[in-house]
Amino acid sequence: MSVPHYFHFYNEDVSGIDLPKKFTYPFYYEPHLLSKLAVVQLQEYLNTQTDFIHDFSETGKMFGVLVVKNQQNKIGFLAAVSGKLADSNTHAYFVPPIFDMLPADGFYKIEEEKLNVLTKEIETLQNNVAYIQAIKNLKLTQNNALQEKEDLRMEMIEAKKNRKVKRGELTNQFSDEALKEKLTELDQQSIVYKLKKRNLASFWENEINLRKKELAVFESQIQQLKKTRREQSNILQQYLFNQYQFLNKEGIRKGVIDIFKDTPLKTPPAAAGECAAPKLLQYAFANNLTPICMAEFWWGTAPNSEIRKHGQFYPACQGKCKPILGHMLKGMTLDENPLLENPAIGKELSYLYEDDFMVVVNKPAEFLSVPGKTINDSVYLRIKQKYPNATGPLIVHRLDMSTSGIMLIALDKDTHEKLQSQFIKRQVKKRYLALLDGVVKEDKGTIELPLRLDIDDRPRQLVCYEHGKPAKTLWKVLDRSNNKTRIYFYPVTGRTHQLRVHASHLNGLNTPIIGDDLYGSKADRLYLHAEHISLTHPVTKEKIEFKAKADF
CATH class of the missing domain: 1.10.287 (Helix Hairpins)
Structure with missing residues (x-):
């Protein structure tokens, strides 16, 4: 089948670029050069096009590119947008949706209008x-x-x-x-x-x-x-649901209901299949195009609840896309999932304090606090190995895998309860050091943005004033140089990803922590370190404090 309409040739010669040996692992990736060049070309189109009218400064959108090879062995790329754009699913530059529900004379719109009539009668x-x-x-x-x-x-x-x-x-x-x-x-x-x-x-x-x-x-x-x-x-x-049938490399179609029946959700979430990645792969498989690599990026202003940076690459979402792409990518050789590799190999905990009741450690970056789904190596495991007679949960509080710094360990259940009680009563004082990717103009302040889990894209967090839990952070700038800001964070609450979201969100500091691969950009590490902690010893009742110098 000829596909000149959506198949875009590169504006520059890419024949000298080596093709990747494996297809992009869509949930954690560094874009291949061919994907980056395709994105640059797509972004140039977005900046100059007159095909549609959409105010990206008001509402941003996620776009994607899929580098493909056609039947004539020519390399080009496809482009797609997540959801509709300018109130339409049909655009000259972007591949069509899996199913277009927008035509006024289509079954969906006709039946939707019947529902609207019933709603008006009820009202x-x-x-x-x-x-x-x-x-x-x-x-x-x-x-x-x-x-x-x-x-x-x-x-x-x-x-x-x-x-x-x-x-x-x-x-x-x-x-x-x-x-x-x-x-x-x-x-x-x-x-x-x-x-x-x-x-x-x-x-x-x-x-x-x-x-x-x-x-x-x-x-x-x-x-x-x-x-x-x-x-x-x-x-x-x-x-x-029946209209959303997804192809894979082997030509096998699978409906969205079957895809989601064995997931925790059981039924498809709203807009499942409307993201850019499934659209791109569907078009490629339906038109005998060979997928080579892909990338997705955000363009425009982020929604109030989410953290999306203009022009930045993002992985496919976990909730809607992962089950669908699991079927669509079947039979394809993918890049390795880096999250399955043990990041703690070759790293050691440093011990700041030890007695018969508690231990204080300095955790390296990229080191799990507790065992994960596929990786057991963690602070918990290392402590269990060193203190085989320790009882109770051990871990008093957690740090994100990517965050380095001080953690408290209880060697018995009673000590664990006493330490946790201090956290619950906010008697434990913590200070984090962070390096932000940009300049924060003010010298100090307070951030209060309630947080909840993004159930469609775990483990990302959303700012949500309706269902979110209160989250409060105090902050103070230490210095500014080279378009970077070194800052102290003093978390009053301890929500998941609190400091990362409060730093990056538009209504927070709007300046992500360097190396934040969820809310900012990748780097050699996440530049966030739990530097200082003060508390009362659970047995001696002495006031104690610990400090671990950051390596940045």
């Missing part, structure tokens, strides 16, 4: 004056019923007290048959109140039932419309 009923009045009438009747029942209850309590007093008075005034007659009269008063209570309950039950029947006329219509909308929505969602 019309919910805003109906008679419906709103029926709700108010029921509420008012229920409140009146409660009030009258309460008034009667208080009246009955008072009457009971009066009868008790009256019985005492009658006992002193009368005797025998006369007393019996008077007491019977009092008992009759009690019976009258009980009948009054029963009649009142019956009256208000009837009144409330009448109000409920008036309301039910509207509620039954609304519930039926909601049921119809839910059923039609499920049918449309199933139809949509």
